[in-house]
Amino acid sequence: MGKPVRKRLPAKEAARALEIFERLAAFMPEPKTELAFYSPFTLLVAVVLSAQATDKSVNKATEKLYARADTPEKMAALGAEGITPFIQSIGLYRNKAKNVAALSRILLEQYGGQVPLERAALQALPGVGRKTASVVLNELDIEPAIAVDTHVFRVAHRLKLSSGRVPDAVEAELMAVVPPAFLAKAHHWLILHGRYTCLARRPKCEVCPIADLCPSRDLFV
DNA sequence: AACTCGGGGCA
DNA sequence: TGCCCAGAGTT
Structure with missing residues (x-):
């Protein structure tokens, strides 16, 4: 019972995840979504x-x-x-x-x-x-969550931040891996990264800010 | 796990 | 033209 325990990561993996999101932070806009709404x-x-x-x-x-x-x-x-x-x-x-x-x-x-x-x-x-x-x-800042869609799924797997086959499993993996300070924005960042850089067919590894941290880079270059 | 809904955007 | 898109519900 109680609050879900955040699985402890190997130091090396934690450091890599931190580096990934710190670098994404430098490239991504502030809003958490690009959908228009006011309530x-x-x-x-x-x-x-x-x-x-x-x-x-x-x-x-x-x-x-x-x-x-x-x-x-x-x-x-x-x-x-x-x-x-x-x-x-x-x-x-x-x-x-x-x-x-x-x-x-x-x-x-x-x-x-x-x-x-x-x-x-x-x-x-x-x-x-x-x-x-x-x-x-x-x-709405009710609870931090990382919604897993096709972009998030693909990007997370290429970065080896996750390995699960179903969205629920991937979300759980990401919640454990993403540094707490970046949890709320991780979803939007992964979406944007997947849409503009880490494309499904031909990812733009040559301009990717985290290519050197990506285990899948050699698959595409 | 596989199917269906679906018009618009983009290469 | 063909493929993909901030998925969910049903079978």
């Missing part, structure tokens, strides 16, 4: 909509959507049919419109129109899984 509710909706979509396309859609509905009340009143036109430029829009409408109704009926700031409650909402809950909790 827990609009954050939650933005993250739900961002599944398998780019942050730019999501921001473009939510800008107009939030002008119409920025609260669970208004969103629930809009309904899936009303939400759809705003998000048709995003993929998977039928599922997402249905989920956002349903989720808004649940917030109204069960949580007094507030976003529950607790993992189990969040993940019970339609369209909200492990990854979305992690992003929301981390962004």
